[in-house]
Amino acid sequence: MTGSHRTQAGGRIDRQKKINFTFNGKSYVGMEGDTLASALLANGVHLLGRSFKYHRPRGIVAAGAEEPNSMVQLGEGAVTEPNIRATQISLYEGLSASSVNVWPSVEFDVSAMNGLFAKIFTAGFYNKTFMWPRDMWIKLYEPVIRRAAGWGKAPTTSDPDIYDHMHLTVDVMVVGGGPAGLSAALAAGRSGARVLLIDEQSEFGGSLLSLNRQIDGKNAAEWISETVSELAGMEDVTLLNRSIAFGYYDQNYLCVLEQRTDHLPQAMRKGKVRQRVWHIRAIEVVLATGAHERPLVFANNDRPGIMLAGAVQTYVNRYGVLPGRKMVIFTNNDAGYETAIDAKAAGANIAAILDAREEADGELIEAAKALGIRILPGYAITGVEGGKRVKAVEVRKIQKGAKVYTSAPERIACDLVAMSGGWSPVVHLFSQSQGKLHYREEEVCFVPGTPVQKQSFAGALNGSFSLSACLEEGAKAGAEAATKTGFTAKAANALKVDEPAMGRIEPFWIVPGARPVGEGGAKHFVDLQNDTTAADIELAVREGFESVEHVKRYTLTGFGTDQGKTSNINALAILSGILDKPIPKVGTTTFRPPYTPVSYGALAGRNLGDWSDPVRITSIHDWHVASGAEFENVGQWKRPWYFPKAGEDMHAATNRECLAVRNGVGVLDASTLGKIDIRGKDAAEFLNRIYTNAFAKLGVGRVRYGLMCHEDGMVFDDGTTARLAEDRFLMTTTTGNAAVVLDWLEEYLQTEWPELQVYCTSVTEQWATVSIAGPMAGKVMAKLAPEMNLSNDDFPFLSFKEGTVAGLKARVFRISFTGELTYEINVPWAQGRALWEAVMEAGAEFDITPYGTESMHILRAEKGFIIVGQETDGTTTPQDLGMGWIVSKKKPDFIGKRSYSRMDTSRTDRKQLVGLMTDNPSEVLPEGAQLVFDKNAPRPMPMVGHVTSSYYSAALGHSIALALVKGGHSKMGETIHAPLLDKTVTARIVDPVFYDKEGEKLNG
């Protein structure tokens, strides 16, 4: 019976365009312009899901973002999505959706048995039970609870869709495209200001799309389309529909989720960006976010078919759907009457209007009367019949403020209840922006208080519920905002609006049922999604949870995916009643982003995979890839880890690479080291203060190794620095620390010692560095740079030369991290690849061997050289490393010096760097092994240190390790143990220099 609930005509749907979709496996037909919710209602489907705790049948309540119930699992396979509200899904051809968290079906859900235990499952019940026997919690109770957890399901495969981010700066941002927002945007746009107007809905117009109104003698729809097209024609106006402002942060930073393809059939989405997060910086923000209607709290108010009156009006007027044929209206303000009138005009039978107010008169009431609608003033619903769909209501005359019924119950049959408990302005974004709310007694709602950022408010958000006020406030806010940003703007003349006058609203927070709240079978739901009832709130208070925040957490009100858009105010009003404390004193809970849920994919944008963190590569990288290198991540850099030949594992490859360096020649891409040019007449003095050792006397053309410490005395970087000229140095830093060190230098120069004349310039990527090392390095070098005098006298260790290498302008350093004769050749970065290839060619006859970071680590460990971050962990001083020789005693001060004399830092039994040799020469200790002196001590075992580096040394034919050991410097030759999971390894403490102690190989 498709389309059976469609009205004859009207609405903003295209009755010619039929759309096929399925829900819970059943096929239906909707129309272009429908939401899933309107299409289902048109097909007579109200029951969409089940509640969380009791699994009670639940239907559609609202027509927009505030919907608490109708979450569905949308789509299938890789594109399935949990918990999407049917009211926010634009219908598209081929849509498929199903109910969430029901088994086997929404019609018959086994977990509805929970309802039988409803008396037990009160708020906070889990705190009070499941404690005995103790281990049953993890074995039984928790698993059972967890199985019941959650609504829909995450996909099981990766997301095929694309997401991205945009940044936009505007003069005026208008949030909400209802009458207030549209007129704000228009006023601002006409001034020439840069304006952004956004609305979450598929089209602009807001609640005007649901109302029968005349503006300026035109249909509202016409006014909307004229306004939108005028805006669209303005060069500096951006219009974004299907775009939700979900976060309002400091300094007018707003984030907006634009849904670009979610309304399209799957086949039309391919290759397009699905969702885009806009990052907006606005000088002025105009909030015109409207208001959400509030439900009324009465016995069994959760039955499918009980809806918000405004939503009913929306379905009737905007979607051409009659959600029910026989309606009961329950209201405490005039809005319900308009729903009745519109629904009646569309063909519904209005069984009665129950007006909680004893006295109500005015235009709409008169109009309803004139239509012959039965009006029951001072009446309320005290009971509901029907499980999966409301069948009838029990109504009584009720005296407000007391539990007194002044009439016998009457049963009124109906298939729909439209309720209106008043309006809650959508203050979410304002509150997120740190604004404080103000309570308006008259309108019974919270509105924004004083602006806290450059912002203003218009329309229903302000508690101004008439269309004329919305238009006027909007125009004024838009014009003022534009003016503040420096444009000349004025609000257009007021438009003539045809609208009914609205009377006063009377608060009516809770309707007692036949029995007191909390007794008997009926439940008064406050938060439909979390099954929080008025009785739960009473219980919370009874148990001492009096703060609104405690009530929220104890009862879970407002904790759901709707974040309590329809429930929070009712809950706090009920709380206010119990505590007998005025509503504003009770206060609201904290509004937090996002306004509505946002997919992780959209938030991550394109920052996935290799774009999650930029990959930095050297100019030689592609050669390494082509040569089959395995890579290691070092910070953002990719560095060759080792170069396996066919059939080699890492161990075999590094053995070969290391031996090549020790016996022949190896080559390393060292381009990743940080390089900083330091220049000025005080450069030497500056380095003297930065490094622990002295730099003032370093000769021009010479190079020195230095350690940098923090003020607390702990090592944080090391590297070599060359003196290029009297007033000029070139510093190298470790790969991961280049930017950190530069910031560090600048910090001291700019904040502590501005009197020093020094400039620092990063030249890291100006120079590609190729390091050739080994006894044959000199031979290779001679071929590459025939003109360069390579003799030890002319070009000694720790010096550099400028010249031509392989035809390229180069700077060559003689420094060594391997203990072998080494030339570090620097050429302009983009010529690195050419240099590398020249080196490979020149070295071919010596079987030159490329090596990676792993071999580099082994080679330096054989020499006892440290790696910052491996031998150090932020708690290591130079003295701990046995590098006291590099800490100047003469310099009056340098960074870190003062800290060495502190009590703990000057202890002589600190953890100190030593070498370890295992008793079994082929046993390689795991790095990170902890060390003890007494291997038989009970746990907790007194640990004396740990292994920082450990390798098999092919050159030495046995394993080697470096370790930090308590008092290690005075324990040479002693035995130490590493208790591992399955065995304990014994080693001897030795000097950390394992290879070529005398340094004879440095010169080849």
Add this chain to the structure above:
Amino acid sequence: MAKLANWITPAAALADSFPAGLKELAPRAQVSLRGNIDDKAFVDAVKTVAGVTLPKKANKVATGDKMKALWLSPDEWLLVGEEATQDALVAALEEALAGQHIAVNDVSANRTIFALEGLHARDALMKSCALDFHPGNFTAGDCAQTVIGKSPAIIEQVSLTDYHLYIRGSLSRYVGGWLAEALKEYSEK
């Protein structure tokens, strides 16, 4: 002076996959210059050697007949000129500025330059950078040091719709790929 030989940056490998509106430029001479803008001797000497008056105003580009100067910080500029002229420029500057508190560094290889051109150049930037590229705020002759995606960048606007982006060599493949992806949406239309 000869063209720079064997000049290969990581971005080069992407050249074939770049959509219209994006390309890597041939290398240019790039020299980093530090000095005191309030010192007339400094400014004059640079003007004589490089033919350009260093901009004092933040985020501005000054154009001379041989080269241009991008403001990078209150005491730092990037001089950009013809390919392969950097050695001569460095030498001339060193000579002219001898004795002053300055720093001159050849950084021609430090950054590679992308040209981002055409109607959608600004859209691609808006996807990559939080700066405001509206013509009322950023226009030809403006430059900025900022971030593209997650990479540091210097952005220079060279004409109404064209931009040059100076990117660290090691990050050039990342940024090139990122921009190509950002433009894809528009080139497919």
Add this chain to the structure above:
Amino acid sequence: MLYIDCPWCGKRNETEFHYGGEAHIARPEDPSALSDEQWADFLFMRKNLKGPYAERWCHSNGCRRWFNVIRNTVSHEILAVYKMGETPPDLGPKKGEGV
């Protein structure tokens, strides 16, 4: 995302900057003259004020200048920006409270 007014480059997103903590803690002229307690005070003790707070930022992805900011640590409002070496501006009795 704070919007920080670099004294040179103008307003930029927080992500271009590096935070440097409390401002106006000068490195002692002669650290060796300090007691351990005084040295610890310099190294570790911070005012950590609630309300207006003078702090340092570096425009590390821009002009690389360090500068001072007075920012309210509750509202995150930036009340003043001034260069290194300059004395904090007088924000009047109300706003400048606690600086």
Add this chain to the structure above:
Amino acid sequence: MAHSNSDAGAYARWNPGRKQGEPMVKYSIFTIARNAMTSHKNWPRQWRSPEPKPEYDVIIIGGGGHGLATAYYLAKEHGVTNVAVLEKGWLGGGNTARNTTIVRSNYLWDESAAIYEKSLQLWEGLSQDINYNVMLSQRGVLNLAHNLGDVREGVRRVNANRLNGVDAEWLDADGVKEFCPIINISKSARHPVLGATLQRRGGVARHDSVAWGFARAADARGVDIIQNCEVTGILRDGGKVTGVETSRGTIKAKKVAMVTAGHSSVVANMAGLRLPVESHPLQALVSEPIKPVINCVVMSGAVHVYVSQSDKGELVMGAGVDAFNSYGQRGSFHVIEHQLGACLELFPIFSRVRMMRSWGGIVDVCPDASPIISKTPVEGLYINCGWGTGGFKATPGSGWAFAHTVAKDEPHPLNAPFSLQRFETGALIDEHGAAAVAH
């Protein structure tokens, strides 16, 4: 104005309160069933709401988990019951209400391992001890390694933990996949998973229940819990503390213990103390509830995210602190975006899951990422602070040790290393390396 038509007079009837020292009602399925029969109208308050007395033996400033636990253990272990906990807002509303609830004890250094392990042992019997289900769920905590440095540090920590008697395992990438099947361990990931430390006894607990449970148990032993009572001054006579000034008047005390997490500096300043702490925002978020997909806690320092799924189905996630100081209980949005990028690297199937709520807390961070549980230079004044991003797990242990320190006027050996003096001597307990994400 008109309120609801619930009977306000009944409020008094529902809230008979409980006299000080009156035994609390024992919670169990049986008492629930019994109360169901009277429509739950007879439950007593979980804690009283007393007026402050003029004087107490001990005043605890701060009604977070640590303050309440301190009060509980003062009463239980040391018989000190003339105690008030003063909370400026609602109890448990500080970081206790807003943390991602990771509980573990696998810290690197001996000092840390000892106190966190003590805490974990207390956790293991806590629900029974305080007769309040804190929903401790020992589902295992994975700490992922993404580069060789991480691996080295992870192995180091596992070894140290084992020798300290703390359960710890090292898993390789396949082991990680087996333990948590939805993790992406692809070698081509930007930062591939190379392995992980696993503490099986680690897990999560229900944050609110911890505060409420300790409050109820402390109250039952006579402790006065006074909410909406902000301490505005600390009274001293010479070098000795004599009481506090509050928004509800002056209250005298022989001893005062400050346990105010994010506000440590503000409160310490009232006694003229400067602290080595800085307050930073730390953000967290939850997704919409989804059916269970992840049955352990996953933390990654290198890509910066940590994730678990609550018993209600939300994915509970967090990352590192915002860089700047703040008391705003909120941070910057880019931190959240960055964290979700990291999350999708590890869990690509979460791409279509949606963030439902995000929030922030204020954490007080020490330079060495370790807490302070210490006497102060002012006699009778004690401080417990600096837990930074990771103090929830320490709640019982911290309260236990702090209670000892306050009762005996000297630290327990477990907290002696966590003194204020360490910043002078240099004996810091630097947990940075092992705690890049220190939750």
